[in-house]
Amino acid sequence: MNMQIKNQTGAALIISMIILVLMTLLGLSSIRTSSLEEKMTANLRDQELAFQAAEIALRDAEKRISGFANEHIATQDGNNENIWTTNAMDATPTNATPWWVERNEAWWNANGVASVNVENVATPPRYIIEQLVFDKDNAAMGTGSPVDGQIYYRITARGTGGSNQARVLLQSTVIKRY
Secondary structure: OOOOOOOOOOOOOHHHHHHHHHHHHHHHHHHHHHHHHHHHHHHHHHHHHHHHHHHHHHHHHHHHOOOOOOOOOOOOOOOOOOOOEEOOOOOOOOOOOOHHHHHHHHHHHHHHEEEOOOOOOOOOOOOEEEEEEEEEOOOOOOOOOOOOEEEEEEEEEEEEEEOOOOOOEEEEEEEEEO
């Protein structure tokens, strides 16, 4: 028998190395994707906490308004039961940006009414109540007296998540008859 000895070219080694490099790249890509998804989930949780905190402050303010036995006079600085006149807190009323977008955390902490403390949030949620308009009754409504009517209030609530990076602003309008 005549046996020929073939020289090995090392093709199996080269192919193994290429497969190993591809598997390493695939593993690194999976790790990167997993870590990105983890960050996205944490941000979503933070945003959800901020939303829930703002919602709690909004409901707290609505409950407060419904408990008013008589009308509170709104002021420019909110010093009468923290009821502000419409847009009194707007630092630059000539621009189109609403005041609640312009005001920062320090302003909210100094002027907003702190709501109940919510677990796992950076700062307690806060709210501002603005008196929008007094709608007097006409002869067909109420007693017809010029002092009878209903007041429209706008509530703006601000909540933060686990960090102050996640912020949510919510608003609602409440009508109260006196």
